[in-house]
Amino acid sequence: MNVVFWGLMPLDTGGGEPEEGFQAPGVESFDLPPLYPGAPEWLDKYTLMAFVSVILVAAFWMIMARKNKMVPTKGQFVGETAYFFIRNSIARDMIGHDFRKYLPFLIALFSFILVNNLWGVFPLTLLPTAASVGWAYGLALMSWVLYNAVGIAKHGPLGYLKHATLPAGVPKAMWPIIIPLEFFSNIIVRPITLSLRLFANMFAGHLLVLVFVLGGEYLLLHTDSIVNKVAGVVAWIFSMAIFGLEVFVQSLQAFIFTVLTANYISSAAAEEH
Protein backbone atom coordinates (compact mmCIF):
# COMPACT_ATOMS: atom_id res chain seq x y z
CA MET A 1 0.00 0.00 0.00
CA ASN A 2 3.03 2.21 0.30
CA VAL A 3 2.84 2.91 -3.42
CA VAL A 4 -0.64 4.41 -3.18
CA PHE A 5 0.17 6.55 -0.19
CA TRP A 6 3.21 7.89 -1.96
CA GLY A 7 1.14 10.18 -4.13
CA LEU A 8 -1.30 11.27 -1.45
CA MET A 9 1.03 12.46 1.28
CA PRO A 10 3.93 14.83 1.21
CA LEU A 11 6.61 12.33 2.18
CA ASP A 12 10.22 13.09 2.84
CA THR A 13 12.56 10.19 2.24
CA GLY A 14 15.18 11.70 4.48
CA GLY A 15 17.64 12.49 1.71
CA GLY A 16 18.83 15.96 0.85
CA GLU A 17 17.72 15.92 -2.80
CA PRO A 18 15.25 18.58 -3.99
CA GLU A 19 11.67 17.63 -3.29
CA GLU A 20 9.94 15.83 -6.11
CA GLY A 21 6.56 14.30 -6.55
CA PHE A 22 3.16 15.54 -5.59
CA GLN A 23 2.90 18.99 -4.09
CA ALA A 24 -0.25 19.09 -2.00
CA PRO A 25 -2.45 22.17 -2.48
CA GLY A 26 -2.32 24.58 0.44
CA VAL A 27 -2.89 28.20 1.36
CA GLU A 28 -0.65 29.29 -1.49
CA SER A 29 -3.20 27.90 -3.97
CA PHE A 30 -5.41 30.85 -3.02
CA ASP A 31 -2.92 33.62 -3.79
CA LEU A 32 -3.88 34.66 -7.26
CA PRO A 33 -1.94 37.08 -9.46
CA PRO A 34 -3.62 40.23 -10.83
CA LEU A 35 -5.93 39.68 -13.78
CA TYR A 36 -3.50 40.83 -16.46
CA PRO A 37 0.14 41.90 -16.25
CA GLY A 38 0.37 45.47 -15.04
CA ALA A 39 -3.03 45.48 -13.37
CA PRO A 40 -3.27 46.98 -9.87
CA GLU A 41 -2.72 44.36 -7.18
CA TRP A 42 -6.30 44.36 -5.88
CA LEU A 43 -7.75 43.62 -9.31
CA ASP A 44 -7.63 39.83 -9.20
CA LYS A 45 -10.10 37.06 -9.93
CA TYR A 46 -11.93 37.57 -6.62
CA THR A 47 -12.62 41.23 -7.38
CA LEU A 48 -13.80 40.42 -10.88
CA MET A 49 -16.19 37.74 -9.57
CA ALA A 50 -17.58 40.08 -6.92
CA PHE A 51 -18.19 42.86 -9.48
CA VAL A 52 -19.88 40.49 -11.92
CA SER A 53 -22.07 39.12 -9.15
CA VAL A 54 -23.17 42.64 -8.18
CA ILE A 55 -24.27 43.19 -11.78
CA LEU A 56 -26.01 39.80 -11.92
CA VAL A 57 -27.86 40.27 -8.63
CA ALA A 58 -28.95 43.82 -9.46
CA ALA A 59 -30.11 42.76 -12.92
CA PHE A 60 -32.03 39.78 -11.52
CA TRP A 61 -34.00 41.78 -8.96
CA MET A 62 -34.61 44.72 -11.34
CA ILE A 63 -36.01 42.41 -14.00
CA MET A 64 -38.07 40.56 -11.39
CA ALA A 65 -39.47 43.78 -9.92
CA ARG A 66 -40.65 45.06 -13.30
CA LYS A 67 -44.03 44.48 -14.93
CA ASN A 68 -45.50 42.18 -12.32
CA LYS A 69 -48.92 40.86 -13.26
CA MET A 70 -51.80 39.46 -11.31
CA VAL A 71 -51.36 36.11 -13.03
CA PRO A 72 -47.61 35.50 -12.80
CA THR A 73 -45.55 34.29 -15.72
CA LYS A 74 -42.94 31.60 -15.18
CA GLY A 75 -40.16 34.15 -14.70
CA GLN A 76 -42.18 36.17 -12.24
CA PHE A 77 -42.92 32.99 -10.33
CA VAL A 78 -39.20 32.32 -9.89
CA GLY A 79 -38.62 35.84 -8.60
CA GLU A 80 -41.58 35.74 -6.25
CA THR A 81 -40.56 32.38 -4.83
CA ALA A 82 -37.06 33.68 -4.11
CA TYR A 83 -38.47 36.88 -2.61
CA PHE A 84 -41.01 35.12 -0.42
CA PHE A 85 -38.44 32.59 0.75
CA ILE A 86 -36.24 35.34 2.17
CA ARG A 87 -39.18 37.44 3.34
CA ASN A 88 -41.09 34.70 5.14
CA SER A 89 -38.59 32.14 6.30
CA ILE A 90 -35.72 34.50 7.15
CA ALA A 91 -36.90 38.06 7.77
CA ARG A 92 -40.35 37.48 9.25
CA ASP A 93 -39.46 34.43 11.31
CA MET A 94 -36.35 36.04 12.81
CA ILE A 95 -37.17 39.73 13.18
CA GLY A 96 -40.91 39.61 13.75
CA HIS A 97 -43.44 42.35 13.00
CA ASP A 98 -40.88 45.06 12.25
CA PHE A 99 -39.08 43.16 9.51
CA ARG A 100 -39.90 45.29 6.44
CA LYS A 101 -37.20 47.89 7.08
CA TYR A 102 -34.44 45.29 6.90
CA LEU A 103 -35.83 43.22 4.03
CA PRO A 104 -33.90 44.96 1.19
CA PHE A 105 -30.62 44.51 3.04
CA LEU A 106 -31.29 40.86 3.78
CA ILE A 107 -32.33 40.14 0.19
CA ALA A 108 -29.23 41.85 -1.18
CA LEU A 109 -27.02 40.04 1.33
CA PHE A 110 -28.47 36.62 0.61
CA SER A 111 -28.37 36.91 -3.18
CA PHE A 112 -24.88 38.43 -3.20
CA ILE A 113 -23.43 35.69 -0.99
CA LEU A 114 -25.28 32.95 -2.85
CA VAL A 115 -24.01 34.07 -6.27
CA ASN A 116 -20.50 34.56 -4.94
CA ASN A 117 -20.48 31.11 -3.34
CA LEU A 118 -21.83 29.45 -6.45
CA TRP A 119 -18.87 30.78 -8.42
CA GLY A 120 -17.15 27.87 -6.71
CA VAL A 121 -18.98 25.34 -8.89
CA PHE A 122 -19.42 27.48 -12.01
CA PRO A 123 -17.15 25.86 -14.64
CA LEU A 124 -15.46 29.07 -15.81
CA THR A 125 -14.44 30.33 -12.36
CA LEU A 126 -14.35 27.34 -9.96
CA LEU A 127 -13.47 29.54 -7.02
CA PRO A 128 -15.82 31.01 -4.42
CA THR A 129 -15.18 34.70 -3.74
CA ALA A 130 -15.28 34.25 0.04
CA ALA A 131 -12.31 31.85 -0.18
CA SER A 132 -10.34 35.09 0.05
CA VAL A 133 -10.86 36.10 3.66
CA GLY A 134 -11.11 39.84 2.99
CA TRP A 135 -14.47 39.46 1.26
CA ALA A 136 -15.89 37.56 4.23
CA TYR A 137 -14.53 40.21 6.62
CA GLY A 138 -16.20 42.94 4.58
CA LEU A 139 -19.58 41.23 4.61
CA ALA A 140 -19.43 40.54 8.34
CA LEU A 141 -18.33 44.13 9.04
CA MET A 142 -21.42 45.36 7.20
CA SER A 143 -23.69 43.17 9.35
CA TRP A 144 -21.84 44.19 12.51
CA VAL A 145 -22.22 47.91 11.80
CA LEU A 146 -25.88 47.39 10.94
CA TYR A 147 -26.95 45.47 14.03
CA ASN A 148 -25.03 47.72 16.38
CA ALA A 149 -26.48 50.80 14.68
CA VAL A 150 -29.98 49.36 15.00
CA GLY A 151 -29.43 48.71 18.69
CA ILE A 152 -27.96 52.18 19.35
CA ALA A 153 -30.77 53.86 17.43
CA LYS A 154 -33.33 51.94 19.47
CA HIS A 155 -31.86 52.07 23.00
CA GLY A 156 -29.32 54.91 22.87
CA PRO A 157 -25.54 54.27 23.21
CA LEU A 158 -25.50 53.45 26.93
CA GLY A 159 -28.85 51.74 26.82
CA TYR A 160 -27.66 49.51 24.01
CA LEU A 161 -24.46 48.66 25.86
CA LYS A 162 -26.55 47.60 28.84
CA HIS A 163 -28.98 45.75 26.60
CA ALA A 164 -26.21 43.88 24.81
CA THR A 165 -24.09 42.99 27.82
CA LEU A 166 -26.55 42.44 30.65
CA PRO A 167 -29.32 39.87 30.27
CA ALA A 168 -32.37 40.63 32.37
CA GLY A 169 -32.66 39.03 35.80
CA VAL A 170 -28.97 38.42 36.50
CA PRO A 171 -28.17 38.84 40.22
CA LYS A 172 -25.78 41.69 41.06
CA ALA A 173 -23.07 39.37 42.36
CA MET A 174 -22.74 37.82 38.90
CA TRP A 175 -22.35 41.12 37.03
CA PRO A 176 -18.51 41.22 37.00
CA ILE A 177 -18.48 37.83 35.26
CA ILE A 178 -21.48 38.19 33.00
CA ILE A 179 -20.83 41.68 31.60
CA PRO A 180 -17.33 41.06 30.15
CA LEU A 181 -18.40 37.66 28.87
CA GLU A 182 -21.50 38.98 27.14
CA PHE A 183 -19.56 41.93 25.72
CA PHE A 184 -16.92 39.57 24.38
CA SER A 185 -19.51 37.24 22.93
CA ASN A 186 -21.96 39.75 21.45
CA ILE A 187 -19.69 42.54 20.24
CA ILE A 188 -16.33 40.91 19.48
CA VAL A 189 -16.84 37.23 18.70
CA ARG A 190 -20.01 37.56 16.60
CA PRO A 191 -18.46 39.33 13.59
CA ILE A 192 -15.39 37.09 13.77
CA THR A 193 -17.37 33.86 13.69
CA LEU A 194 -19.74 35.28 11.08
CA SER A 195 -16.88 35.99 8.69
CA LEU A 196 -14.78 32.93 9.54
CA ARG A 197 -17.75 30.60 9.09
CA LEU A 198 -18.30 31.79 5.54
CA PHE A 199 -14.60 31.97 4.73
CA ALA A 200 -13.60 28.62 6.20
CA ASN A 201 -16.45 26.74 4.56
CA MET A 202 -15.57 28.16 1.16
CA PHE A 203 -11.83 27.72 1.74
CA ALA A 204 -12.11 24.15 2.98
CA GLY A 205 -14.53 23.22 0.22
CA HIS A 206 -12.26 24.55 -2.48
CA LEU A 207 -9.25 22.86 -0.88
CA LEU A 208 -11.14 19.56 -0.86
CA VAL A 209 -11.87 19.88 -4.57
CA LEU A 210 -8.24 20.75 -5.24
CA VAL A 211 -6.99 17.72 -3.32
CA PHE A 212 -9.21 15.34 -5.25
CA VAL A 213 -8.68 16.87 -8.70
CA LEU A 214 -4.93 17.58 -8.44
CA GLY A 215 -4.23 14.35 -6.55
CA GLY A 216 -6.21 12.38 -9.12
CA GLU A 217 -4.36 14.10 -11.93
CA TYR A 218 -1.00 13.27 -10.35
CA LEU A 219 -1.91 9.64 -9.73
CA LEU A 220 -3.26 9.16 -13.23
CA LEU A 221 -0.68 10.97 -15.32
CA HIS A 222 2.56 11.05 -13.36
CA THR A 223 2.80 7.57 -11.86
CA ASP A 224 3.29 4.22 -13.51
CA SER A 225 1.55 1.75 -11.23
CA ILE A 226 -1.81 0.51 -12.49
CA VAL A 227 -3.21 0.71 -8.94
CA ASN A 228 -2.41 4.43 -8.89
CA LYS A 229 -4.10 5.02 -12.24
CA VAL A 230 -7.28 3.35 -11.01
CA ALA A 231 -7.12 5.40 -7.81
CA GLY A 232 -6.70 8.57 -9.89
CA VAL A 233 -9.81 7.87 -11.96
CA VAL A 234 -11.77 7.07 -8.80
CA ALA A 235 -10.61 10.36 -7.29
CA TRP A 236 -11.80 12.27 -10.35
CA ILE A 237 -15.20 10.57 -10.28
CA PHE A 238 -15.46 11.24 -6.56
CA SER A 239 -14.63 14.92 -7.10
CA MET A 240 -18.00 15.22 -8.88
CA ALA A 241 -19.68 14.10 -5.65
CA ILE A 242 -17.63 16.70 -3.81
CA PHE A 243 -18.99 19.35 -6.18
CA GLY A 244 -22.50 18.20 -5.30
CA LEU A 245 -21.69 18.55 -1.60
CA GLU A 246 -20.25 21.99 -2.31
CA VAL A 247 -23.48 23.21 -3.93
CA PHE A 248 -25.31 22.23 -0.76
CA VAL A 249 -22.74 23.81 1.56
CA GLN A 250 -22.58 27.02 -0.47
CA SER A 251 -26.36 27.51 -0.47
CA LEU A 252 -26.50 26.62 3.22
CA GLN A 253 -23.80 29.13 4.14
CA ALA A 254 -25.55 31.93 2.24
CA PHE A 255 -28.74 31.04 4.14
CA ILE A 256 -27.01 30.83 7.51
CA PHE A 257 -25.18 34.13 7.07
CA THR A 258 -28.48 35.86 6.34
CA VAL A 259 -30.35 34.09 9.15
CA LEU A 260 -27.68 35.00 11.69
CA THR A 261 -27.62 38.62 10.53
CA ALA A 262 -31.39 38.77 10.92
CA ASN A 263 -31.09 37.12 14.33
CA TYR A 264 -28.48 39.64 15.50
CA ILE A 265 -30.64 42.52 14.28
CA SER A 266 -33.65 41.17 16.12
CA SER A 267 -31.72 40.62 19.35
CA ALA A 268 -30.27 44.15 19.15
CA ALA A 269 -33.68 45.68 18.54
CA ALA A 270 -35.56 43.53 21.06
CA GLU A 271 -37.52 45.16 23.87
CA GLU A 272 -36.54 44.52 27.47
CA HIS A 273 -38.26 41.49 28.83
Place this chain on the structure above:
Amino acid sequence: MPLPLELVGSLGIVGYGLGAIGPGIGVGLIFASVIQGTARQPEARGAMMGTAWIGFAVTEALAIIGIALAFVFGFVGAPQ
Protein backbone atom coordinates in the same frame (compact mmCIF):
# COMPACT_ATOMS: atom_id res chain seq x y z
CA MET B 1 20.17 6.53 12.61
CA PRO B 2 17.69 8.37 10.36
CA LEU B 3 14.24 6.89 10.08
CA PRO B 4 13.62 5.22 6.74
CA LEU B 5 10.37 7.13 6.30
CA GLU B 6 9.66 10.47 7.86
CA LEU B 7 6.39 12.37 7.73
CA VAL B 8 6.54 16.12 7.45
CA GLY B 9 3.60 18.41 7.62
CA SER B 10 1.60 20.47 9.98
CA LEU B 11 0.80 19.37 13.51
CA GLY B 12 -1.94 21.99 13.45
CA ILE B 13 -3.97 19.65 11.27
CA VAL B 14 -3.87 17.02 14.03
CA GLY B 15 -5.05 19.70 16.45
CA TYR B 16 -7.87 20.52 14.11
CA GLY B 17 -8.84 16.87 14.02
CA LEU B 18 -9.06 16.83 17.82
CA GLY B 19 -10.93 20.12 17.81
CA ALA B 20 -13.51 18.81 15.37
CA ILE B 21 -14.63 16.03 17.72
CA GLY B 22 -16.70 18.30 19.95
CA PRO B 23 -18.56 20.17 17.20
CA GLY B 24 -19.13 16.84 15.44
CA ILE B 25 -20.90 15.42 18.48
CA GLY B 26 -22.78 18.68 18.97
CA VAL B 27 -24.08 18.87 15.40
CA GLY B 28 -25.08 15.23 15.63
CA LEU B 29 -27.06 15.88 18.81
CA ILE B 30 -28.86 18.84 17.22
CA PHE B 31 -30.06 16.93 14.19
CA ALA B 32 -30.85 13.83 16.24
CA SER B 33 -33.21 16.00 18.25
CA VAL B 34 -34.76 17.43 15.07
CA ILE B 35 -35.35 13.93 13.70
CA GLN B 36 -36.93 12.82 16.97
CA GLY B 37 -39.05 15.94 17.14
CA THR B 38 -40.20 15.48 13.55
CA ALA B 39 -41.12 11.88 14.24
CA ARG B 40 -43.18 12.91 17.26
CA GLN B 41 -44.82 15.95 15.70
CA PRO B 42 -44.34 16.18 11.93
CA GLU B 43 -46.15 19.53 11.54
CA ALA B 44 -43.62 21.29 13.82
CA ARG B 45 -40.76 20.49 11.44
CA GLY B 46 -40.50 23.99 9.95
CA ALA B 47 -40.25 25.72 13.31
CA MET B 48 -37.66 23.21 14.52
CA MET B 49 -35.51 23.50 11.41
CA GLY B 50 -35.22 27.28 11.81
CA THR B 51 -33.83 26.93 15.31
CA ALA B 52 -31.76 23.93 14.33
CA TRP B 53 -29.89 25.85 11.63
CA ILE B 54 -28.95 28.59 14.08
CA GLY B 55 -27.83 26.01 16.63
CA PHE B 56 -25.91 24.19 13.92
CA ALA B 57 -24.17 27.42 12.90
CA VAL B 58 -23.20 28.29 16.46
CA THR B 59 -21.90 24.77 17.17
CA GLU B 60 -20.04 24.60 13.90
CA ALA B 61 -18.25 27.87 14.73
CA LEU B 62 -15.84 25.95 16.97
CA ALA B 63 -14.77 23.65 14.16
CA ILE B 64 -14.47 26.64 11.85
CA ILE B 65 -12.22 28.51 14.25
CA GLY B 66 -10.24 25.28 14.56
CA ILE B 67 -9.56 24.99 10.84
CA ALA B 68 -8.59 28.66 10.64
CA LEU B 69 -6.16 28.27 13.55
CA ALA B 70 -4.79 25.05 12.07
CA PHE B 71 -3.67 27.05 9.06
CA VAL B 72 -2.51 30.04 11.11
CA PHE B 73 -0.45 28.09 13.63
CA GLY B 74 0.33 25.13 11.40
CA PHE B 75 3.07 26.95 9.53
CA VAL B 76 4.83 28.48 12.48
CA GLY B 77 8.17 26.73 12.68
CA ALA B 78 7.37 24.35 9.84
CA PRO B 79 10.43 23.05 7.94
CA GLN B 80 11.75 24.93 4.88
